[in-house]
Amino acid sequence: MIQTDRVVIGAGISGMLAALRATSRGETVVVLEKEAHAGGLIAPVTIGEIDIDAGAEAFSTAGESFLQLLDELGLNDHIVSPQRTDARIVASPTLRYPIPHGVLGIPSSLEDPELASIISPQGLEEARRLDAQPVGELQGVSVAELVKTRLGSEFVDKLVDPLFSGVHGSSAHTLSAESTIPALLRALRETGSLCLAARQIRASQPRPGAAVASLDGGMFTLVAELYRLLVSKKVWFSFNSKVASVQQENDQWRCETSNGAFVSTHLTIATGISTALHVLTSCDSQEVVAELATPETHSVDVALVILLVESTQLDSFPLGSGALMSENSDVTAKASTHVNAKWEWVDNALPEHHHLIRLSYGRDGILPEGDLISLAQEDLPQLYQIDDATIHSAVVQHWPGSLYQASTPAKAQQEQLLNTAQKLDVELCGSYISGNGLLGITRDHYQRMTP
Known part of the structure; x- marks a missing residue:
C-alpha cells in the first residue's frame, strides 16, 4: 500500500495539469494511468521511421491559456504555424470547395468572394437579412439551430455541419452551442451579428494568422516536457495501473488497482466521462450508485x-x-x-x-x-x-x-456528476467539464489555479 496526499486517476493532459496544481499547494501526488505512458489523446506513432501525432495534432490559437502553458514549459520557440490552411469541404463526389475565413464554417464576412461559389444568391441574401435581426434567446439551442436562425439552412448544410462532424465527431444538430462555442455566443451578444462575432474571435487571437498551430516535432513533445516537470516536482506515475475500485474509509480514499492499493486524503478523477462514471459508482456508497444508475455517457x-x-x-x-x-x-x-x-x-x-x-x-x-x-x-x-x-x-x-458530445442532455448529466463529486469532495476534470480541445482544458486549469 502506498500513502500520498492526492491520487490523480488519469495521466492525460487534464490529469497531468491536476497534478501540477496539487504540487503548487504543497501536496504529494501519485498519478494512476491504465496505459503504459502519459499524454492521453496526445500520443505519437511511428510510421516510415518518423514519429508523428496519432491524436491531437494542433491547438486552437483563439485563446491565451494554452500559449501560457507552452511559455511555462519553455516551448514558445517550438510553436509552428501550418504552411498552408486551404483545407476543403467535400460535399459530394463532384462538389468540393474551400472553407471560408471564419470560425468552424461560420464566415467572418458575408462578402467573402469564396461564399458566392458555395452559397446560392438567395441563401446569401437570406443570411444578410437574418444576421441583421436582433439577437434572441440563445440558451439551450444547438449549433445548427443557432446558425440556421442567424444565417439560414444553407450555411448549416454546406459549411457548419461538415466541419463540426469532422472536428467534434458529432452533428451540429446535436451539439449544444452554449457548451461547444461559448466564446462565439459571447461575441454574438456583444456584436449583434454572428459574422461579426466570428470576425471578432479571429481578430482577437493571440497569434495572428491561422486558427491553429502546432509544435515543431509534434504535439507529443509537450507531454514529454510536462512529464519531465512533474517528475522534477516528485510526482510519481504508476503506469499500467487500471483502477478496479475506489472506496472512502475514515476520510481517506483507497484506490485498488492492478498495481496494488493507493491511499490518499484527496482524490482527482481526470478521465473520460465513462471512466469517471465507473469510478464514482464503484465507491462504497449506495447513494452514489443510485444517483448515477444506468448513466448515458455522451x-x-x-x-x-x-x-x-x-x-x-x-x-x-x-x-x-x-x-x-x-x-x-x-x-x-x-x-x-x-x-x-x-x-x-x-x-x-x-x-x-x-x-x-x-x-x-x-x-x-x-x-x-x-x-x-x-x-x-x-x-x-x-x-x-x-x-x-x-x-x-x-x-x-x-x-x-x-x-x-456537448448536447443538452449531456449538460444535465455533467451537472449530476459534479453534484455527486462535490458531495464526496472529489475533484473532476476532463473534456466533459472543460470542453473538447487543449484550449478548454488549459483554460479550466488556470481558472482552478486562481484563488
Whole structure:
C-alpha cells in the first residue's frame, strides 16, 4: 500500500495539469494511468521511421491559456504555424470547395468572394437579412439551430455541419452551442451579428494568422516536457495501473488497482466521462450508485488510419491541407489531413514523392465495420482523386470515447456528476467539464489555479 496526499486517476493532459496544481499547494501526488505512458489523446506513432501525432495534432490559437502553458514549459520557440490552411469541404463526389475565413464554417464576412461559389444568391441574401435581426434567446439551442436562425439552412448544410462532424465527431444538430462555442455566443451578444462575432474571435487571437498551430516535432513533445516537470516536482506515475475500485474509509480514499492499493486524503478523477462514471459508482456508497444508475455517457469513438503513400499526383496537394467530408461524399472517412502539406517539419522528413495522410473515422461516434486499413485504402484514391498511390505503411489508432458530445442532455448529466463529486469532495476534470480541445482544458486549469 502506498500513502500520498492526492491520487490523480488519469495521466492525460487534464490529469497531468491536476497534478501540477496539487504540487503548487504543497501536496504529494501519485498519478494512476491504465496505459503504459502519459499524454492521453496526445500520443505519437511511428510510421516510415518518423514519429508523428496519432491524436491531437494542433491547438486552437483563439485563446491565451494554452500559449501560457507552452511559455511555462519553455516551448514558445517550438510553436509552428501550418504552411498552408486551404483545407476543403467535400460535399459530394463532384462538389468540393474551400472553407471560408471564419470560425468552424461560420464566415467572418458575408462578402467573402469564396461564399458566392458555395452559397446560392438567395441563401446569401437570406443570411444578410437574418444576421441583421436582433439577437434572441440563445440558451439551450444547438449549433445548427443557432446558425440556421442567424444565417439560414444553407450555411448549416454546406459549411457548419461538415466541419463540426469532422472536428467534434458529432452533428451540429446535436451539439449544444452554449457548451461547444461559448466564446462565439459571447461575441454574438456583444456584436449583434454572428459574422461579426466570428470576425471578432479571429481578430482577437493571440497569434495572428491561422486558427491553429502546432509544435515543431509534434504535439507529443509537450507531454514529454510536462512529464519531465512533474517528475522534477516528485510526482510519481504508476503506469499500467487500471483502477478496479475506489472506496472512502475514515476520510481517506483507497484506490485498488492492478498495481496494488493507493491511499490518499484527496482524490482527482481526470478521465473520460465513462471512466469517471465507473469510478464514482464503484465507491462504497449506495447513494452514489443510485444517483448515477444506468448513466448515458455522451461520448463518441474515433479511429485514425495513417497512411505512408508514394504518389507524384499527391505532390500538388490536391485537397490543400486536408478535407472534411459531408455524409453525401463518396468516402466513409469523416475527415482527412494531408499531414506533410500542413506541417513543414513532416514534409522535410519525408523522401521525395512520399506523403502522410490521416483519415478519421467515426461519424457520430459510429465506427464502420470491417478492416479500417482496407477501408482507408479504398477511400484514399476516391477522396484525393489519384490513381498512382503506392501505400508503403499503415497504422490504426483507436480512441474509444474520446470526443465528448456537448448536447443538452449531456449538460444535465455533467451537472449530476459534479453534484455527486462535490458531495464526496472529489475533484473532476476532463473534456466533459472543460470542453473538447487543449484550449478548454488549459483554460479550466488556470481558472482552478486562481484563488
